[in-house]
Amino acid sequence: MSQKVGTDRSLSDSVKQNMEKIKKISGKDVLFFECDLLNRASIDHLFSTIASEVPSGIDILVNNAAMTERCPMEEKTLESWDNEMALNLTAPFMLSKHFAGSMKKKGWGRIMIMSSVAGMLTFPCTIGYCTSKTALIGLTKAIAVELAPHGVTCNAICPCQLKTSTSSTKNKSFIQPFLDSLKEETGQSREETLDNIRNSCPTKTFTTPKQIGDYVVFLCSPAADNMTGLTTPMDGGYSIV
Numbered sequence: 001m002s003q004k005v006g007t008d009r010s011l012s013d014s015v016k017q018n019m020e021k022i023k024k025i026s027g028k029d030v031l032f033f034e035c036d037l038l039n040r041a042s043i044d045h046l047f048s049t050i051a052s053e054v055p056s057g058i059d060i061l062v063n064n065a066a067m068t069e070r071c072p073m074e075e076k077t078l079e080s081w082d083n084e085m086a087l088n089l090t091a092p093f094m095l096s097k098h099f100a101g102s103m104k105k106k107g108w109g110r111i112m113i114m115s116s117v118a119g120m121l122t123f124p125c126t127i128g129y130c131t132s133k134t135a136l137i138g139l140t141k142a143i144a145v146e147l148a149p150h151g152v153t154c155n156a157i158c159p160c161q162l163k164t165s166t167s168s169t170k171n172k173s174f175i176q177p178f179l180d181s182l183k184e185e186t187g188q189s190r191e192e193t194l195d196n197i198r199n200s201c202p203t204k205t206f207t208t209p210k211q212i213g214d215y216v217v218f219l220c221s222p223a224a225d226n227m228t229g230l231t232t233p234m235d236g237g238y239s240i241v
Helices: 018-026 040-053 078-106 127-150 176-186 190-200 209-219
Strands: 009-012 030-033 060-063 109-114 152-159 231-234
Touching (some): 030 040, 078 127, 109 127
Parallel strands (some): 009 030, 109 152
16 A cells, blocks of 8 residues: 555554565565554553654554454443453554644644444444444544644544455454354354345445555545545445445
């Protein structure tokens, strides 16, 4: 994605082995930083480290980390609730807060927040996830209003299920416990559950990561200079039926 528009990137992720793969794919200089987004001190350290390595500050911030645990509200532990709020909501707030300063000084910046169709709709037994993703939409609007006079935009993207290895029944990801719990309730296999979700979309297909990436690139382009505070569902029409 970034290779097409000629950007260099700073990436934070706990999976270090992706570093070389990303460098190879992008063909660009990549600075890689490890951060535990559940830990506020780790986020502060990430910011100070990037500020040291990139004194001019970053231009584009994409908040794209999340977790979910599917269970009835009565069984939801405070620890689980706190973790979902910390990763899904507090981390994007802290990162946006930290990096907004340099964007304001330059008079240009882009902040992307990955919310979810779960921020627009509600689903049973996902109280922490739906709450945090709904709050992200409010966070997006608040950031957009505050930073708009400084040439900084903030927009939210709300995917449904993405067509990635996450969708594979062989892939152990944050969605697998969700699919497993549905399997226990409905007796359907993971493949059947994913097919049902897909068929609930008017387009009968999942959004791809490339489509998300292309839209992010568009929001970073001059054509989107006057677009801020948006909440864009990229869900194959799932949220309108």
